[in-house]
Amino acid sequence: MFVKLVSGDANPESPEIHRQEAKILSELPPDAPVAHLLEVYDDGNWVGLVLEDVPGRQPRLPWQAHELNRVLDALDELAARMTPSPVAVPAFADDPLGGGEGFALLDKIGFGQRLDPWVERHLDRLVHLESALADSHGETLAHGDVRADNVLLTDDRVVFVDWPWASRGAEWLDLVLFLPSVAMQGGPAPWEVFGSRRHARPARAEAVTAVVAILAGFLVSRSLEAAPPGLPTLRPFQAAQATHAVAWLRERTGWV
Numbered sequence: 001m002f003v004k005l006v007s008g009d010a011n012p013e014s015p016e017i018h019r020q021e022a023k024i025l026s027e028l029p030p031d032a033p034v035a036h037l038l039e040v041y042d043d044g045n046w047v048g049l050v051l052e053d054v055p056g057r058q059p060r061l062p063w064q065a066h067e068l069n070r071v072l073d074a075l076d077e078l079a080a081r082m083t084p085s086p087v088a089v090p091a092f093a094d095d096p097l098g099g100g101e102g103f104a105l106l107d108k109i110g111f112g113q114r115l116d117p118w119v120e121r122h123l124d125r126l127v128h129l130e131s132a133l134a135d136s137h138g139e140t141l142a143h144g145d146v147r148a149d150n151v152l153l154t155d156d157r158v159v160f161v162d163w164p165w166a167s168r169g170a171e172w173l174d175l176v177l178f179l180p181s182v183a184m185q186g187g188p189a190p191w192e193v194f195g196s197r198r199h200a201r202p203a204r205a206e207a208v209t210a211v212v213a214i215l216a217g218f219l220v221s222r223s224l225e226a227a228p229p230g231l232p233t234l235r236p237f238q239a240a241q242a243t244h245a246v247a248w249l250r251e252r253t254g255w256v
Contacts (some may be wrong), residue, residue: 006048017064061148062186063186075146103127116246119220129253139168180242180245212249215245219238221239
């Protein structure tokens, strides 16, 4: 078994995150490529999840081409397997990352010289872009937080772990949310990968750009906030990922 346990004393938000993951895992089908939930402990402060111990490892970093291709193929299969969504979760379009207002928060608060010059120059346009969420609707269950540290490779399958942020959306949603982290960790740029994937080909360009904007706005704004209790490395990690999300947004918009 694999056990993860959190306390509200260390981080007030963590127990509810574990409860949400437990709900999602409990509703997934038996053949889902996940570490299956075996038991839950919840005393109101401490929340523990007892999970299947998966005999696998995380991908090697920097990303190796053959391992990345395995994960990308598994994401295609996951999207097909999770359509329609077997779990009742909110639609991404109704409750996107950070409410879809990351750039709006930057515009309201301002971070002065801490802002990327391109973001500062186009902030008004970026606020509009993230608020005009085009058609990313769909009935696919998206993991919402696929990264190398949330993937396990076994001899014959790819397993996706850590599911508290799942939502319903387009079949390509997980791919968009995943690719900036790939670039951050030594893989190819997002635009070198996205168009070649099966679920990306029918995607509307405006919808994809809007989701990239929401992700970039979320990462940029969160990376400039104070570190949450017990998670001192989170903000630098978000900042590194934000760099590649913003670069993808620049590539997609063509704004100079």
